[in-house]
Every structure is written in structure tokens, then in C-alpha cells.
Amino acid sequence: MQSVPSRRHVIADDIRDKISTGWIKDGECLPSEAQLASRYAVSTATLRSALSVLQGEGLVEKIHGKGNFARYPRRRVMYVGGACTLRTESSPESALRVIVRTTNLQAHGQLTSLLRVPESSPLTEFFCLSHEGESPHSLARLYIPRDLSPTDVPAESHCCKSIEANLAELRPPLAEVRERVSARLPTPEEAATLRISSALSVLAITRVASDSTGRVVEAALLVLPSDRSDAIFTTHHMTDERTSGG
Structure with missing residues (x-):
């Protein structure tokens, strides 16, 4: 029936x-x-x-x-795993407008463990909120040790690529990037910022990058609503010369 x-x-x-x-x-x-x-x-x-x-x-x-x-269905974007900085891939016609707000703060709570620094260590936060038209699309928080952060970054910027380029120049080469991906419901703050239902799941990505000495030089927290985001991770297998040699 x-x-x-x-x-x-x-x-x-x-x-x-x-x-x-x-x-x-x-x-x-x-x-x-x-x-x-x-x-x-x-x-x-x-x-x-x-x-x-x-x-x-x-x-x-x-x-x-x-x-x-x-709201018409949002254009989907692709998060590319293993990237050194915040990056999404999309077609040119679906390019997102990004607002970056910069704040100096002290390490506390989760940040101390992610960056492996003592409580109250000086950090710089880059809060990146992308928009499709006038609607929020996704958000990311990037945390950098203060000594590796540019000193001339404005409090608010619309140019994410220039900030990424400055960060890449100041930090040492990356030796390892670890990413943890989970699906969960948004926090009340995230739902309000992204203007999404509290019942819509989000893709939460925590990325920690360190240099050859083991120092963490970047920690990023990304929140991507599941109705508009995909993620791709590529594994490169190294050939063992001891077994491939003649």
C-alpha cells in the first residue's frame, strides 16, 4: 500500500x-x-x-x-588534498569571491595542540569566507606562527592569492602535510555564518603542515557544506629501487 x-x-x-x-x-x-x-x-x-x-x-x-x-543549487567546488595552502578548484564561471580577515591572537585550546606551541604563543589567524554572488559558500581558518606571518597584511582583504604567495615566501619548505576529514553537523556559529540549516552536514577538514625540522608552520580548519563541495586526495606510490632494480 x-x-x-x-x-x-x-x-x-x-x-x-x-x-x-x-x-x-x-x-x-x-x-x-x-x-x-x-x-x-x-x-x-x-x-x-x-x-x-x-x-x-x-x-x-x-x-x-x-x-x-x-537559492538555486550552489556550484560545487573541489577541495584538493595535499595542497600547501587553502585551495579549491572550480570552473572559471563558478569562481568564488573570497574575503580574508586577519587577526593577531594567542594560542589557546585546540590551537596549542595543532601547532604544538605553548599556551599564549603569538599567532596570526586568516579567516577566509568565500561567497557565490552574495551568499556565503564555505569558510576556512588558517593559523600561522606570528614570526612566519607577513607584517603588512591588511585587516581585511579581497585578494587571497597574494596572501598565500606571501605566506609561501616566509615559511620554510614543507616536508609533511597531514589532513583529517570528517563529516558532521555544523556548529551554531558555522550555520549562522554560512546561512545553512543546522541539519545540513558539512565536510570538516583539519590540515597541519610542518617543515623538515618537524615544526608546524600552518594549521587550517576548513568547513565545506556537503551540498556544494567535493574533496579529492591523490596518493603517489614510490617505487622501491631495491625490488625494481635488475
Whole structure:
């Protein structure tokens, strides 16, 4: 016996169809939740449950104090594992705009273990928030020992590549890059910053890079929403000369 779709899924299907066909434009503010609840003849709780389905799919973005906005599916980007700096790959037409905010701080909590430094050691944080149009796409926090950080970086910049180039010049050659990848739900802060549903999983990548002496010269924490991100890691196998020789 075929089950009857719940009201929240019927509503979600209707709004999804209106977005996909262009009846509701990208970036358009939906009617208020009270108006939508009245239109579909359901309670506000049921209406919000339907919207949460679409928020989890990335088709509806709720902005606190402003309302719910239609969003076409985000372009997917590729995170390339093993890179020396923050890097995503995408086609030219899907290039993301990145805002970088720079802050000097002292090591604490997780940062002391990631960078293997004592509490209160001077660090520089680069908070990178990428945007697709006006909507946040993904975020990353990059932590560098203060002595390896450029001294002339502005508090806010729109040029990520120039900062990456400066960092590469100051630090010693990398000998090892370790990355840990996990899928989890976003923290309340991450959900608010990226304007995503708290039910949408994110790809969390922790990357630690060290030089030939074993010193950690970079620690990065990346958060990529699962509806718009992929990751690729390539393993290079070295041929053992002792077994390949004649």
C-alpha cells in the first residue's frame, strides 16, 4: 500500500518546483512564514518543518531578521588534498569571491595542540569566507606562527592569492602535510555564518603542515557544506629501487 506524503513534504515539493522552474527567482524573498502557512492551510510549525527540508537541500536560505530566500543549487567546488595552502578548484564561471580577515591572537585550546606551541604563543589567524554572488559558500581558518606571518597584511582583504604567495615566501619548505576529514553537523556559529540549516552536514577538514625540522608552520580548519563541495586526495606510490632494480 502506497504511503501518503506528509503535508510538509507536499509543501516542500511545491516550493522546490517553483524554485527549479524559475517561478520563484534566485535571491527572491519568500512570503512570510505566517503567509505561507495560511496559503497552504497548515500550522506555522508544519510550514517551518517544510522549509527546513529545503534549507537542508540548500534551496532556501534563512537570514535572521530578514526572512527566507530562494537559492538555486550552489556550484560545487573541489577541495584538493595535499595542497600547501587553502585551495579549491572550480570552473572559471563558478569562481568564488573570497574575503580574508586577519587577526593577531594567542594560542589557546585546540590551537596549542595543532601547532604544538605553548599556551599564549603569538599567532596570526586568516579567516577566509568565500561567497557565490552574495551568499556565503564555505569558510576556512588558517593559523600561522606570528614570526612566519607577513607584517603588512591588511585587516581585511579581497585578494587571497597574494596572501598565500606571501605566506609561501616566509615559511620554510614543507616536508609533511597531514589532513583529517570528517563529516558532521555544523556548529551554531558555522550555520549562522554560512546561512545553512543546522541539519545540513558539512565536510570538516583539519590540515597541519610542518617543515623538515618537524615544526608546524600552518594549521587550517576548513568547513565545506556537503551540498556544494567535493574533496579529492591523490596518493603517489614510490617505487622501491631495491625490488625494481635488475
